[in-house]
Amino acid sequence: MQAEHRQRREKLMAKIGNGTAIFRSAPMAVMHNDVEYAFRQDSDFFYLTGFNEPSAVAVLAPHHDEHKFVLFVQPKEPEKEVWTGYRAGVEGAKELYGADEAFPMSELDEKLPKYLEKADRIYYHLGRDKAFNDTVLKHWQQLMRTYPKRGIGPTAIEDTGPILHAMRLIKSEAELELMRKAAAISVEAHLLAQEMAKPGVFEYEIQAEMERLFRLRGGNGPAYPSIVASGPNACILHYIENNRQLQENDLLLIDAGGAYGYYNGDITRTFPVSGNFTPEQKVIYDLVLTAQLKAIEQVQPGNEWSKIHETAVRVLVEGLMDLKILVGDIEEIIKEEKYKPYYMHRTGHWLGLDVHDVGVYQFGEQSQILQAGQVLTVEPGLYFGGNIKPVEGQPELDERWRGIGIRIEDDVLVTNSGHEILTAGVPK
8 A cells, every 4th residue: 555655645745836744643542541542543644654653743845855755753662662562663664654754753843844944834734632733833933933034934834634635535446445345344244233133132232243243354343333222222323322122123223334444334224123114113214215215316426415415305304294294395394404303414424534534515505526436425314212302383293203213324436427335235
């Protein structure tokens, strides 16, 4: 993948011209007291470098004569590596990751200015690392103080997101290969879950076997906290307790996906634990399924992103009106979002290195235009939780619908001629 990372850096540098871009690695996150979570690199940093260690900084300086890609890293220290694992070190940063130059992190303040002083602007995302934000701002302010004497230097700081995230939105063939593997592992795990599900089984038992398979197949593990929600728990969108025992006549909603090579799968299926829907469950399931299939039809190059959601909403509202759960004028219901007590989220999101991946959805009034290489989820749902109240002017929810929660989600690639459902292997 080193060649892939180099191509990405070159593309970004071509876009920033005479600027200098700075990227900070992810921090180590603490689970409790002095125990840390397994390290997961910042997605932007990983996308450009492939470097998977904390306490690092990447600098892209296309205007520099020799060092266009510079890494600041933790140096090799055998006595520390015994405890925390091997480090690439300064030499490894050059040999393994293609840096033109590399320095220990301790030399950042000394070395960074020479990659900034001839830039016309600094590209940097002001993130949650306040100390490093302050470091970048400090160097910028120092250069601005000397600008009147030199007449050159960065006069502005610009966020890296608009440029880099537009690049990340279109997946390369190498990225799609990893996403197909993540999807395949996720599909296999959902098939296993459907075999396991029966009255008496606990939600956490299904979660455990799915997540075991994510790792068993060489993946990074779960792409996000697995949702295994039976019965009324399916009406909680981000339910992760997963501690209820499955009962007769329950629906089981599973929203779970595996990560592979840092790329993510994201699948939701809802099905009857006993093998058969109740009449009420079947009506709502068929409605959500129809909405999803119609929405997927809109995943075509040249279509607006918003058309996916608009299509799903119209199908759901028409169905809810047929069931007398919603009443009135359909255009008014959609415009005023009177359906939101039962469908409160959007119909999908970008997918990639992040589960909710980067990329713009709207440019003011103009929706993002779908292009080949984008990957997105399509996931309409309906939720009739026990505490949900209809909006003013809408009827009270009949008790026979209470406790039904259904979502159906697939990962869909935009192709040159239409779309490809990466997760089609799970029945729905």
